[in-house]
């Protein structure tokens with residue numbers, strides 16, 4: 096395929112469904128080889144099938160972005176498959192269902208912060224050297240909830256605000 100991402104390798108988290116799948120499909124259509132990363136490997140494989148059917152190139156890679164050991168293994172799998180990475184899209188995230196402050200359990204808080212915020216940190220940290228070597232790019236997916244609050248959803252709102260901070264800190268350090 097010939098497009099704006101020809102000869103680029105892109106790693107997209109949460110690419111087994113929703114926006115991540117759409118990003119992966121579009122990147123492949125623009126010529127990128129795509130590491131389709133998701134905690135749900137079957138869903139990632141379905142995205143890869145769609146990319147192949149569309150004439151693109153992709154590989155499904157399992158990762159739980161909240162767990163450093165699987166992030167390390169996923170990074171190794173991307174490098175083994177494509178030898179480098181030019182673009183990282185930190186898209187994977189979970190929602191807390193917008194409960195009230197009183198309804199937000201400690202377990203829910205920990206789970207949402209782990210996936211939505213720590214996951215972006217771990218992926219960024221573990222891929223930073225590869226991306227710098229290529230002069231690559233990081234795209235972090237926050238939310239409207241990363242800039243404002245509308246009542247409820249304190250864990251999701253805090254995590255998405257945190258992604259804005261991670262993005263600014265990363266940009267300042269790695270530019």
Ligand SMILES: NC(=O)c1ccc[n+]([C@@H]2O[C@H](COP(=O)([O-])OP(=O)(O)OC[C@H]3O[C@@H](n4cnc5c(N)ncnc54)[C@H](O)[C@@H]3O)[C@@H](O)[C@H]2O)c1
Pocket residue numbers: 108109110111112113114115132133134135138158159160161186187188189210214236237238239
């Ligand atoms: N859909 C919206 O309206 C909307 C609005 C604002 C922001 N966002 C953000 O966009 C991103 C994608 O949203 P979506 O609606 O497409 O979500 P989705 O639920 O359709 O897809 C999320 C994907 O992430 C994967 N995932 C979940 N936990 C993971 C983990 N620990 N490690 C790796 N993968 C994991 C899931 O398996 C799933 O395939 C999220 O970060 C979300 O917060 C979405």
